[in-house]
Amino acid sequence: MQVVKYVFQPHGDERGQLVALEEFKDIPFRIKRVYYMYDTGKGVTRGYHAHKSLKQILICIHGSCKIRLDNGKEKKVIPLEKPYEGLYVSNAMWREMFDFSPDAVLMVLASELYDESDYIRNYDEFLEYVKNCGDTVAAESE
Ligand code: T46
Numbered sequence: 001m002q003v004v005k006y007v008f009q010p011h012g013d014e015r016g017q018l019v020a021l022e023e024f025k026d027i028p029f030r031i032k033r034v035y036y037m038y039d040t041g042k043g044v045t046r047g048y049h050a051h052k053s054l055k056q057i058l059i060c061i062h063g064s065c066k067i068r069l070d071n072g073k074e075k076k077v078i079p080l081e082k083p084y085e086g087l088y089v090s091n092a093m094w095r096e097m098f099d100f101s102p103d104a105v106l107m108v109l110a111s112e113l114y115d116e117s118d119y120i121r122n123y124d125e126f127l128e129y130v131k132n133c134g135d136t137v138a139a140e141s142e
Helices: 123-133
Strands: 005-007 033-037 046-051 056-062 065-070 075-080 085-089 094-098 105-110
Touching (some): 056 075
Antiparallel strands (some): 033 105, 046 094, 065 094
């Protein structure tokens, strides 16, 4: 499995750092939704689903966490610990987010509005889905 991790350009000066993200320039899709999670409890794992259409970029803008990606054939764990790094998560990709530091803020840029019917929450259904649609992640290795 290939993993796409974007390294964004921080605009640093004596005041500190600033990262700006524009759709189709820094982010490979129109950004229709932004959400973020914080105060994640110790030992919590979130996710356990895939999406039929949704594409996302995950950025741990504070603290750290890990993302497990699974395309139905292979699994990879990607640490997110820099506010200027973004992990691309394609559709048809099972994801689990875990090992959150107490101060972690995981921000997600999403290509679609929230739509529960886009979720695949059953792992066997996911395996069936990727087998039939063959639409798995295309990305580059770290
Ligand atoms: C994903 C991973 C990375 C909304 O009302 N609107 C939203 O846009 C989202 C994302 C969630 N919600 C509600 C639905 C649930 O009642 O917030 C609650 C928690 O959502 P969920 O259990 O789906 O959260 P995670 O962390 O398991 O998954 C989320 C995204 O849902 C998912 O698309 O890829 O983060």
